[in-house]
Amino acid sequence: MMGVRYAKRECNDESKIEGFLTQAKTGFLGLSSEDIPYVVPLNFVRVGQAIYLHGAAEGRKVHYMQRNNQACFTVSEEFGTMTSVIPAHTDTAYMSVMIFGQIVFVTDLDEATEAMQRMLHKYVPGYYDQPLSKAHIDKYRSSLGSKTLVFKLNQTHLTAKENEPKEEHMFYKGRTVQKDHM
Secondary structure, eight states: OOOOSSGGGBOOOHHHHHHHHHHOOOEEEEEEETTEEEEEEEOOEEETTEEEEEEESSSHHHHHHHHOOEEEEEEEEEEEEEOOSSGGGOEEEEEEEEEEEEEEEOOOHHHHHHHHHHHHHHHSTTOOSSOOOHHHHHHOBOTTSOBEEEEEEEEEEEEEEEEOOOGGGBOOTTOOHHHHTO
């Protein structure tokens, strides 16, 4: 597996990576089948070395996962543009994490319920006064009649990159190179 090419931006701080993945709301699941790529944005929760996801138990995503369980999940956030008097040095402040591994369908109802409960805690903390029931996970059907499928990406490799914001260089509306030279 290839590492990060721009080693200066590589992040190996596990606590920073974990904190980033805990607060990030959307990731992009990259799949491929018969040399046709497919990337879909999804809510997620990380538990240990796995990313848990969910969706309809049918459709293109499931079709791709059944044909090829190798996947990549990418989470990225942009924190603003950093200016420079040298145009080629204008840059973006960001953090990104790419997790590579194999997709596994979660068939154990306890595991699926726990994963969905963790998602509820992440996305709507404190909203529900009762824990999610296994019966809800087992019996729920969407408006299109589809059962909910919980699946996970078991991590085999992770890379992370960051370019931390430098406040004195952050662009804001009205900032110009002429004002920076004053």
